[in-house]
Amino acid sequence: MSEQKLPVVVVGAGPVGLAAAAHLVQRGIEPLVLEAGADAGSAVREWSHVRLFSTWSEVVDPAAEKLLAPTGWTAPDGATYPSGGDWAANYLQPLADVLGDKVRFGARVTGVSRLGRDRVVDADREQQPFTIHVLNADGSEERITARAVIDASGTWSTPSPIGGDGLPALGERSASDHISYRVPDLKDPAVRARYAGKRTAVIGSGASAFTALAYLADLAKDAPGTHAVWVLRRGIGGSTFGGGEADQLPARGALGLAAKAAVEDGYASAATGFRTSVVEKAGDQLVLVAEGGHRLDPVDEVIVLTGFRPDLSFVSELRLGLDERLQAPTELAPLIDPNQHSCGTVYPHGVKELSHPEQGVYLVGMKSYGRAPTFLAMTGYEQVRSIAAALAGDQEAAERVELTLPETGVCGGAGLFDEPDAAESEGGGGCCAAPTTVQIGVGAPAPSGGC
Structure with missing residues (x-):
């Protein structure tokens, strides 16, 4: 089989992976989507209780909508905000169903390389197709050859x-029974009981942390004794709670304001400039200890929302060009670097910024952002539109920009988060302050710290 007749393998049947398949089909290129989970959007389904701050009109890919239209699919109201569950059930699964046998579930990619060439070998490297090793749900293994690979496996x-x-705190693993790395679903009775009437440390400064603080504040109104300790690695300043009313995505701005209200109304206290080094057990509770030895009062539970990072293990035999800090493609990294980037200046980008020394392989979606906290679903859709055009030989379309991103309304710190699998690291314009715990009363100004 000639290389042009081989499929383009897409890793992951999430929003960006399925959009990639739709754009490839539109270009007359055969995709094969390999999804480790049992359903479309398996990662999205794990945060089905969380509402996106982008509207339906902003999370449906144009090429995907064209595939869905002839099936009688009705687009949801574009002005409303879907939850993760809505997104998966009403868009991602129907799209996977339309793609049919172009999507395989229960197919976990365990390795990607050039056929017969490890990353060291130069001879005839670019003439070899890609080989993808797959572990199927029934335990069987197989190899698939492909002309190109689009890795949309995310960071969830x-x-x-x-x-x-960046490493586990001492004692973190042994205390895992009281530590969660996800926004809690407090509509679940068992999860609600876990946090009701308890002191919970929420570690992180991004959209997921805002959501958790707001959820716990609502719980506190019905369950006396419920209190959140918001642990930040930097101080509280003007940008801490995001863009507020200046945000061009209103729901995103409202999320930060809800977190601010949780603190101001006394449902949460903030421990600023606190970088956790040790997690100690104190009976049935945990004590967080900072690098300098400062200790917080005991808590019953800890919710860790410090971001996500890409799993690069199965692409280790490919020659990737990644930024040494963000683990994002080298040309993309300066556009999304949270140490420099602010105020909605993440520019639309495509195949040029996503290319690697290994031609024909692309990391897209959240995975392309590495550890940067500024991703929107519409950014991923633009990425795969450009890549599909390039694979079809339409360089003009590949280089054309077809997207305008909304601004955050804030400099530094907050990013363009669209979903909980967006990284929420605490870099990005953040300054460090001496560890301190503050209780912010109603109507009191937030203390300036660090930034």
Whole structure:
């Protein structure tokens, strides 16, 4: 079989992976989507209780909508906000159904390489197709050859740990029964009981942390004794709670304001400039200890929302060009670097910024952002539109920009989060302050710290 007749393998049947397949079909290129889970959007389904801050009109890919239209699919009201469950059930699964046998579930990619060439070998490298090793749900293994690989596997499976140095804090693993790395679904009676009337540390400064704080504040109104301790690695400043009313995505701005209200109304206290080094057990409770030895009062539970990072293990035999800090493609990294980037200046980008020394392989979606916290679904749709055009030989379309992104309304700190699998690291314009715990009363100004 000639290389042009081989499929383009897409890893992951999430929003961006399925959009990639739709754009490839539109270009007359055969895709094969390999999804480890049992359903479309398996990662999205794990946060089905969380509402997106982008409207339906912003999370449906144009090429996907064209595939769905002839089936009688009715687009949801574009002005409303879907939950993760809505997104998966009313868009992602119907799209996978339309794609049919172009999507395989229960197919976990365990390795990608050039056929007969490890990453060291130069000879005839670019003439060899890609080989993809797959572990199927029934335990069988197989190899698939492809002309190109689009890795849209996301970062959901690899949350960042508690430790301020990027490594698990001492004692973090042994205390895992009281630690969660996800926004809790407080509509679930068992989950609600876990946090009701308890002191919970929420570690993180992004959209997921805002959501958790707001959820716990609502719980506190019905369950006395419920209190959140918001642990930040930096101080509280003007950008801490996002863009507020200046945000061009209103629901995103409202999310930060809800977190601010949780603190101001006394349902949460903030421990700022606190980089956790040790998690100690104190009976049935946990004590967080900072790098300098500062200790917080005991808590019953810990919710860690410090971001996600890409799993690069199965692409280790490919020659990827990744930024040494963000683990994002080298040309993309300066556009999304949270140490420099602010105020909605993430520019639309495509095949040029996503290319690697290994031609024909692309990391897209959240995975392309590495550890950066500024991703929107519409950004991923633009990425795969450009890549599909390039694979079809339409360089003009590949280089054309067909997207305008909304601004955050805030400089530094907050990013363009669209969903909980967006990284929420605490870099990005953040400054460090001496560890301190503050209780912000109703109507009191937020203390300036660090930023």
